[in-house]
Amino acid sequence: xxxxxxxxxxxxxxxEKLLAVDYRPPQTGWMDTPVDFRPGTWIYPxxxxxxxxxxxxxxxxxxxxxxxxxxxxxxxxxxxAGIKERLEKYRSFKIFMDICVRCGACSDKCHFYIGGGDPKxxxxxxxxxxRSVYRNDFTTxxxxxxxxxxxxxxxxxxxxxxxxYFFQCTECRRCSVFCPFGxxxxxxxxxxxxxxxxxxxxxxxxxxxxxxxxxxxxxxxFQPHGLNDTLNFFADDIEEVTGIRVDVPMxxxxxxxxxxxxxxxxxxxxxxxxxxxxxxxxxxxxxxYTWSTYASEGGNFGLFTSHEMIKRLNAKIYAEARRLGVKWxxxxxxxxxxxVLHQYMDTMNGPADFLEVxxxxxxxxxxxxxxxTKMIHIVEFTADLIRHGKLxxxxxxxDLLKVTxxxxxxxxxxxxxxxxxxxxxxxxxxxxxxMPENTIREKTFCCGGGAGLGTDENMEMRLRxxxxxxxxxxxxxxxxxxxxxxxxxxxxxxxxxTVCDYWAPGVKxxxxxxxxxxxxxxxxxxxxxxxxxxxxxxxxxxxPIPEAEE
Amino acid sequence: xxAFLSLAAVLAVLLAAYVGTALLDARFxxxxxxxxxxxxxxxxxxVSRIVDWAKSPVPFRIPTTCGxxxxxxxxxxxxxxxPHDTIGVVGRMALEVLCxxxxxxxxxxxxxxxxxxxxxxxxLLWIGALAFHYGFLVAFVRHLRFFTEPVPYAVALLQRxxxxxxxxxxxxxxxxxxxxxxxxxxxxxxxxxxQLRYISLASDYFPLFLLIGIAGxxxxxxxxxxxxxxxxxxxAMGLVGFAPVIPSGVHWFFFLHLSLVATLIAYLPFSxxxxxxxxxLSPTRNLANNNRxxxxxxxxxxxxxxxxxxxxxxxxxxKLKAAGLPVEKE
Numbered sequence: 001x002x003x004x005x006x007x008x009x010x011x012x013x014x015x016e017k018l019l020a021v022d023y024r025p026p027q028t029g030w031m032d033t034p035v036d037f038r039p040g041t042w043i044y045p046x047x048x049x050x051x052x053x054x055x056x057x058x059x060x061x062x063x064x065x066x067x068x069x070x071x072x073x074x075x076x077x078x079x080x081a082g083i084k085e086r087l088e089k090y091r092s093f094k095i096f097m098d099i100c101v102r103c104g105a106c107s108d109k110c111h112f113y114i115g116g117g118d119p120k121x122x123x124x125x126x127x128x129x130x131r132s133v134y135r136n137d138f139t140t141x142x143x144x145x146x147x148x149x150x151x152x153x154x155x156x157x158x159x160x161x162x163x164x165y166f167f168q169c170t171e172c173r174r175c176s177v178f179c180p181f182g183x184x185x186x187x188x189x190x191x192x193x194x195x196x197x198x199x200x201x202x203x204x205x206x207x208x209x210x211x212x213x214x215x216x217x218x219x220x221x222f223q224p225h226g227l228n229d230t231l232n233f234f235a236d237d238i239e240e241v242t243g244i245r246v247d248v249p250m251x252x253x254x255x256x257x258x259x260x261x262x263x264x265x266x267x268x269x270x271x272x273x274x275x276x277x278x279x280x281x282x283x284x285x286x287x288x289y290t291w292s293t294y295a296s297e298g299g300n301f302g303l304f305t306s307h308e309m310i311k312r313l314n315a316k317i318y319a320e321a322r323r324l325g326v327k328w329x330x331x332x333x334x335x336x337x338x339x340v341l342h343q344y345m346d347t348m349n350g351p352a353d354f355l356e357v358x359x360x361x362x363x364x365x366x367x368x369x370x371x372x373t374k375m376i377h378i379v380e381f382t383a384d385l386i387r388h389g390k391l392x393x394x395x396x397x398x399d400l401l402k403v404t405x406x407x408x409x410x411x412x413x414x415x416x417x418x419x420x421x422x423x424x425x426x427x428x429x430x431x432x433x434x435m436p437e438n439t440i441r442e443k444t445f446c447c448g449g450g451a452g453l454g455t456d457e458n459m460e461m462r463l464r465x466x467x468x469x470x471x472x473x474x475x476x477x478x479x480x481x482x483x484x485x486x487x488x489x490x491x492x493x494x495x496x497x498t499v500c501d502y503w504a505p506g507v508k509x510x511x512x513x514x515x516x517x518x519x520x521x522x523x524x525x526x527x528x529x530x531x532x533x534x535x536x537x538x539x540x541x542x543x544p545i546p547e548a549e550e
Numbered sequence: 551x552x553a554f555l556s557l558a559a560v561l562a563v564l565l566a567a568y569v570g571t572a573l574l575d576a577r578f579x580x581x582x583x584x585x586x587x588x589x590x591x592x593x594x595x596x597v598s599r600i601v602d603w604a605k606s607p608v609p610f611r612i613p614t615t616c617g618x619x620x621x622x623x624x625x626x627x628x629x630x631x632x633p634h635d636t637i638g639v640v641g642r643m644a645l646e647v648l649c650x651x652x653x654x655x656x657x658x659x660x661x662x663x664x665x666x667x668x669x670x671x672x673x674l675l676w677i678g679a680l681a682f683h684y685g686f687l688v689a690f691v692r693h694l695r696f697f698t699e700p701v702p703y704a705v706a707l708l709q710r711x712x713x714x715x716x717x718x719x720x721x722x723x724x725x726x727x728x729x730x731x732x733x734x735x736x737x738x739x740x741x742x743x744x745q746l747r748y749i750s751l752a753s754d755y756f757p758l759f760l761l762i763g764i765a766g767x768x769x770x771x772x773x774x775x776x777x778x779x780x781x782x783x784x785x786a787m788g789l790v791g792f793a794p795v796i797p798s799g800v801h802w803f804f805f806l807h808l809s810l811v812a813t814l815i816a817y818l819p820f821s822x823x824x825x826x827x828x829x830x831l832s833p834t835r836n837l838a839n840n841n842r843x844x845x846x847x848x849x850x851x852x853x854x855x856x857x858x859x860x861x862x863x864x865x866x867x868x869k870l871k872a873a874g875l876p877v878e879k880e
Contacts, residue, residue, distance in 0.1 A: 021661070055855065089850060091606040092833045098603075099828035102754050104746045105652070105675060108659035114667060124749055141753075141820050148555065148752040176614045180646070180653045181680070181825055181835035186615060214857050215865075224866050225873035251875050269807070293875065294862050307609075308854050317857040323878075324858055343612055347846045369621045369634075373842040379619055387624060411668070416619030416632040416839060423625070438657050438669035442616040442631070471667045502564035 004531060007040040008201065008456040009504045011462055021117040021464075030125060031152050035164045037045050037064045040460030043167055046207035051200060053211045054309075058200025064163060067328065069156070071199050076154055080137055082195045087138065096183045096208070097134045101126060106175035106185070112168055115464030120165050121254045123175035123185040130192055131159055132225050134545065161427040163201050168194035168461055170453055171304070171336075172409035172446035189451070194306040202305065206452035209301045213313050218297035219261035224251075227293050230266050230489040236275045241534070243526030246283035248291070251324070255290035256361060258321045259378075262299040262488030263330025265511075267332050270425035271493045273532040274333055274511025278378065279337045281513060285362050289330070295320035298337040299490060303344075304452040314340055317375075318349050328358040329375040333511050335489030336450060338377065342415045346373040353355075363388040377411075379488060379512060383420040392521035397537050398529060402431040404476050406469065406496065407444035408489035419440075421488055421512055428519035433480040439472040449495030463502055470503025478505050485509045553741070556755035560763050560810070567809035572802035579808055580805045581785055582794035587813035595819025596827065603831050611846040614834040616655075634840045646835055650679055674735060686761070689768070690727035696786035720772060729765050733758060757823055760814050767807035776800035794845025 005012035019417035026033050042064050060070050072078060087094045087123040106123040107115060113121040120126060128150075135142035136151030145151070152158070171186035196202065210217035216223055222230065231248045239245050249255060259282070265275040282289055295316040302309030321329050346352065355374035358367040363467055365384045367376045385391050405425055413419045418441050425432050439445050447454075448465025476482040485500060485507050487493060493509050518531045531537050560635040560717030572577045617628025645651040658672030661859060692709050695701045713721035737758045740746045771777055788795040818824065830836065863870065863878055870877050 023745070025744055088606055089609060091603060091831065092612065093607050094603055095828050095831055095833070098599075099822065099825040100750050102678070102746075102751065103653075103675060103741065104749065105656050107745050107749070109657075114659055119745060119748055122647065122745065128749065139820075146751055150753055157854070159650040169674065173614055176834055177616050178652055178655055180650055180831040182614055182646075182652065182831045184612065184834045187834075192645075208681045214860075217862065223869055224875055225869045228873045228875060251870075253876070254617055260578065293866075293870070294859050312854045312856055316859075317856070319856075319859060342841050344610055346841065347610055347848050348851065351847050367621070368843070369619070371838075372845045375842070382620055383625075387622070388690045413614055413616070416615035416617060416628070418618045419625045420621065425723075436669075442701075443655075443657075443669075468667055475666070491572070 008459050010459060010463060010498055013040075013460060013502075015326070015502075016459075018115070018463055018467070021115065023117045025119045027390065030119060030122060030128070031147070034157055035161045035354065037164065038460075039457075041168070041458065042164060043203035043205050043455055043458050046200075046202040046204045050204070050207045050211035051202075054207070054214060056200065056202075056207070057198055060200065061437070064160070068525070069160070070425070071159070075156075075159070075199050078198050079133075079154060079159070082198050083134060085137065086191055086194065087134075090187075090191070092184070092187050095098055095181075096127065097131055097138075098190055100183055101181075102128075104182065105178045105180060106183075109178050110173045110185075111174070111448055111468045112173070112461065112463045113168075115448070115467035116196030116461070117148060120161070121168060123179075123183075126185055127183065127188045129158070129165055130188060135156060135475065136379035147488055159196070159199070159201070162221065163196055166196065167203055167453065167529065168447065170450035171410070171451060172441065173413040174409070174446065175210065177413060177442050180333040186451075190303075190307070191472055193304065197306055203452060203455075205455035205458075206301050206304045209452075210291040210305055210309060210313065211226050213297050213301065216296075217292070217294045217300060217316065218266075219299060220263045220267055222263060222266060222293075222296060224293035226265065227291075229295055231275075231279070231291065231535045234272060234279060237532070237534075238276050240278055240335055241530055241532055242280070242522055242528065244280075244283070244522055246279050248279070249289060250291050251293055253324050255324065256288040256327050257290070258295070258317075258324060258326040258329045258441060259289050259291055259332070260295055260298040260329060260335055260456055261378075262315055262490035263297050263336040264299070264334075264494060265332060268494065270497065270508065270510055270514065270533075271490050272494065273517075274533050277511065277513030277515075280517040280520055281391075284520060287361065292320045294333050298331050298334050298341070299339040300337060300385065301452060303336050303340055303345050307344075310344055314345050315349050317341075317345065318352055320373075321352070322354055324533035327356045327433055328370075329355070330358070330381060331375055332378055333513060335410045335491060337410075337490075338417075339410035339414040341373070341375055360384055360427070361449060362390050371478065377417060377420070379417065379420045379424055382422050382513070382516060386424060391516075393428055393516075393519045394521050395428050395519050397519045397531065398429045398515055399431070400430060400537070401510075401515070402433065402480060402482045403429045403484045403486050403510075404433050404435050404473065404480075404482045405440070405472075406435075406447075406485055406487040406492060407442075408492050409444060409446050409450060409486055412442055412444050416442075421486070424516060425513055426479060428515045433476050433482055435472040435476050440469065444470040447489075447492045447495040447499060449498075450491050462498065466495070466502060469496065470499045473500055473507050474504040477507055483507055486512055486515060488512050508546035551756040552752040555752050556762060559756055560759040563809055564763065564806050565762075567806045568802065571805040577796045577800070579804075580793070580809055581796045581800070582789065584799070584809060584812045585665065585789055585792075591816040592683065593814075596824075599824055600827055607849045608833050608837070609848040609850065611837045611841050612833050613837045613839045615839050619839060625778075628855050633838050634749065634843070635838055639836060639838050643836055647829060652678055652685075653679055653683040664758050675739065678732050678735030678739065680732070681728040682736060682761075684811060685725045685727070685729030685732055689723070689729055689765070692723070692725070696783050697790050699753065699787060722773075726765060726769055726772075730769070731761070733762050733765065739763070739800050742805075753821060757821060759815070760810060763808065764810045764814060765809060767803070769805055771801075771804060775801055775803045777804045
């Protein structure tokens with residue numbers, strides 16, 4: 001390895017070093033082990049201008065490695081009042097503070113613990129970081145017995161620890177599947193981050209997208225003309241591949257459907273191919289739909305900030321649907337976006353009584369399961385199209401691909417959309433293989449970069465957190481020659497590319513609608529000799545599986 | 551250290567009961583006052599804890615889904631692991647509470663050669679938990695024979711079934727074996743695994759030692775100390791009838807058992823043992839995943855500052871127009 005590599009590049013980390021995980025807890029008890037902010041394991045703080053734009057607390061320039069974090073003078077009061085308020089507002093928080101028995105069922109379920117061995121990444125201990133303060137200041141036993149009852153005083157070093165470990169949780173909810181009481185670390189991390197935000201403690205990789213989204217409508221900060229140009233460039237590429245010019249309906253009043261997708265689909269490979277896939281599909285079936293520049297983000301980094309911020313960003317979707325006068329809303333392939341759309345949107349910004357129950361204009365299927373929220377997942381829509389034989393598909397167009405499917409955390413564990421994507425993949429690809437049972441569906445492993453952690457300065461944690469997923473991919477790569485990992489999440493498409501390059505080199509990541517579009521036989525198309533990646537379709541030589549450095 | 555302190559606390563209870571009853575003869579204190587105080591503490595503590603939980607609303611419907619959602623007609627949904635209606639939720643909760651469904655999923659992570667991670671079955675915790683909880687339940691129900699007259703048929707039957715194997719006189723109760731075996735598994739996990747040892751608090755060891763003490767003294771009473779069972783029943787019936795009596799036939803060793811039980815009852819509402827109530831209120835388990843079918847109402851849903859379309863258009867109007875996109879105001 002080159003010595004010139006920096007800690008924010010994957011190549012900086014040697015496999016044998018990352019793999020030598022020491023699971024033995026330190027000699028000192030966890031209450032007495034201070035956090036070590038080593039490069040590669042934490043994320044740069046939010047820049048003051050973004051906090052100011054969003055009216056968030058305590059905007060200033062600071063760094064986690066500073067001794068003084070420039071907290072407000074009354075920081076302790078703020079936190080204790082914040083805990084009290086949240087205990088009163090959220091039964092989840094109160095119950096999860098009270099009933100953990102520390103049975104340890106969750107301990108080896110977290111990808112960061114599996115890949116890193118830091119005991120505070122065991123979900124139980126991550127929650128104890130907050131619970132210890134709760135016990136000390138909010139329970140009778142803790143007030144009397146203190147440490148003996150598992151309480152500990154709230155100090156600045158506790159706050160530092162919270163910052164480090166609540167931004168080392170991807171809110172993937174895998175641990176909550178295994179918890180006998182359903183304690184959900186995502187919920188605890190969300191509370192932890194809300195509390196930290198009260199002191200102005202957040203990370204730029206979350207707060208900049210939030211500020212962008214509030215202003216421009218999307219995390220990446222695409223302004224209206226930029227988004228319009230981007231989608232028209234995609235139309236050019238589609239024309240090159242298929243010979244067909246697809247429309248780019250934008251901010252179009254009176255369209256039947258508003259389509260919202262994560263802005264990651266507009267920016268970089270391989271997400272852009274998924275976006276092209278949506279456009280080709282909608283063109284082919286003649287769907288009356290529109291994009292929106294104002295509601296140009298399905299994702300919601302508010303989820304990684306506070307409940308209030310979720311609502312502030314999410315409000316646009318219904319507002320825009322109302323303004324444009326559409327009948328219902330369809331959402332693209334994204335993970336945490338669907339946590340928000342499925343579990344929060346209707347409650348926060350509904351009722352959507354001005355919309356109609358989603359009904360496919362092609363098949364006539366009424367999507368009764370979305371009769372209140374009025375929003376369906378594009379993979380539900382496409383699965384229904386395929387089931388009714390409304391698409392001409394040539395799966396052999398994807399014959400060079402040996403595909404496996406990564407269930408994204410939130411669609412799997414906060415929604416349960418497990419079979420639809422598999423049904424679609426099986427219809428558009430001839431070669432599909434599952435990863436091992438304990439690593440898919442509700443037991444799926446996170447990419448290691450969700451919940452606002454997918455930035456390069458956090459590379460060591462991303463690679464460590466990506467180990468369990470990368471390892472399972474590597475397994476099917478060796479066993480079945482898998483070379484493509486399908487995922488319906490924009491963060492996955494970005495972060496799993498890094499994870500696969502590192503742990504299972506040779507496997508590339510694709511969205512489902514990229515695979516759909518490649519197999520889609522469009523009316524009047526020219527002979528399809530290249531796929532959306534502009535790579536030749538057809539006979540390939542048997543490719544050797546690259547050796548991972550082990 | 552945490553384990554040692556917990557063990558010491560349990561031994562202190564035993565010592566107090568021994569000194570109080572065998573040496574000082576304060577049998578009324580340990581046989582009547584203490585049990586009443588414990589039960590009063592339990593009732594007040596338990597109810598106020600549940601009320602306190604229930605006072606906090608459930609602003610969002612956040613079930614953890616562990617199976618296929620209910621969506622298209624031709625896709626079979628997993629009604630128990632991802633329920634979409636009340637029947638499904640009842641089923642899910644029943645599986646959780648009666649069979650420890652989530653613990654049954656447990657896997658054990660192992661690192662192998664060549665950098666591979668394997669997730670094998672890890673059922674020890676599930677077995678230990680199941681053995682302990684059911685052993686305890688049966689032992690608890692059996693004890694109702696002391697508090698009822700006539701003894702209900704079901705309790706008497708359970709007593710007979712539990713001693714079905716007819717080993718020893720009086721017969722060894724299968725439930726006691728499960729109870730103590732389960733506790734042994736739960737305790738040894740905490741000692742053996744460095745990770746569990748690291749996370750365990752005194753309040754994790756204390757209930758285990760307490761329960762081992764209760765079961766242990768119970769077994770000794772049944773098989774070795776042989777206190778006068780008729781007197782014990784007289785004492786128990788006196789407590790039930792609010793006319794406490796301490797018959798002289800009761801062996802001092804019995805008060806050791808009773809004191810530990812009273813400690814458990816009084817301790818329960820203030821401890822992690824409240825998971826027995828809390829599990830029913832856990833929002834990731836007791837709600838249906840029907841989020842898109844029926845709106846969930848948040849009672850405190852506050853207004854928030856949003857960026858309206860009008861504000862957006864005001865900022866980007868020129869760019870919208872330059873891109874040929876429609877605007878509301880020219």
